[in-house]
Amino acid sequence: MTLQIERVSKSFDGTSAVLEDTSLTVRDGEFLALLGPSGSGKTTLLNVVSGLTRPESGRLVLDGEDITDLSAGRRRFGMVFQSYALFRHMNVADNIAFGLRVMDRSERPSKAERRERVEELLAMIDMVGFGERYPAQLSGGQRQRVAMARALAIRPRLLLLDEPFSALDAKVRRELRDSVRDLQQRVGVTTILVTHDQAEAFGIADRVAIMREGSIEQIGTPDELRAHPASPFVESFLNAA
Ligand SMILES: Nc1ncnc2c1ncn2[C@@H]1O[C@H](COP(=O)(O)OP(=O)(O)OP(=O)(O)O)[C@@H](O)[C@H]1O
Numbered sequence: 001m002t003l004q005i006e007r008v009s010k011s012f013d014g015t016s017a018v019l020e021d022t023s024l025t026v027r028d029g030e031f032l033a034l035l036g037p038s039g040s041g042k043t044t045l046l047n048v049v050s051g052l053t054r055p056e057s058g059r060l061v062l063d064g065e066d067i068t069d070l071s072a073g074r075r076r077f078g079m080v081f082q083s084y085a086l087f088r089h090m091n092v093a094d095n096i097a098f099g100l101r102v103m104d105r106s107e108r109p110s111k112a113e114r115r116e117r118v119e120e121l122l123a124m125i126d127m128v129g130f131g132e133r134y135p136a137q138l139s140g141g142q143r144q145r146v147a148m149a150r151a152l153a154i155r156p157r158l159l160l161l162d163e164p165f166s167a168l169d170a171k172v173r174r175e176l177r178d179s180v181r182d183l184q185q186r187v188g189v190t191t192i193l194v195t196h197d198q199a200e201a202f203g204i205a206d207r208v209a210i211m212r213e214g215s216i217e218q219i220g221t222p223d224e225l226r227a228h229p230a231s232p233f234v235e236s237f238l239n240a241a
């Protein structure tokens, strides 16, 4: 899926614009990182893409379809957030199957199909045999892997990740980063990762978009950005990390 974000603007009541005519194209199958300082509008832009936040103007086009007015639920996007807790009263298998169970009757897979899909996903995240466990019985890294499986269960048209590793310690973070990249490539889903961690963005993404005060300052592969920073801001931002 190709996502075109076209001249999106958003301000929160009375405040100056957080996003102003922001445009960005995410290519089919690409892993794109949105990188920028705190408050630059990364989460706001991701929330506009997910449908949780309505922009005042601008368009979102997914593979030629205008999805600007489509509700979040109908977009069929997978999402993982830093604090997107699993359902505590549901075991791992039920957490993963959640998005499938709440699908419209016409699309909802049968119980047997759902069970099969859960097993497939448990294998993908390397957690076969964990289906009966509850979130409280898992490590932080395992919980985020389950959150990833839950997001992928619905075969999302886009995968949206907002600082999904930031609550974890450095070693787990690295391992999870690699396994998320691996999962994404196997599934082939177009993915946007929000992070303020340069090493993370450069280590995982095909291209990195540098955000500054609500605009995309530069977009390119990690090598391009390192070799040719387009502005003093990008240069000092990359050097500071
Ligand atoms: N619901 C809201 N109401 C008012 N202002 C908001 C709201 N959400 C975000 N903002 C403001 O919009 C700006 C951008 O916020 P945003 O969360 O998009 O930044 P970010 O780049 O994700 O930062 P961080 O790296 O700290 O997560 C900030 O100045 C923030 O205070």
Ligand SMILES: [Mg+2]
Pocket: 042, 043, 044, 194
């Ligand atoms: Mg944020």
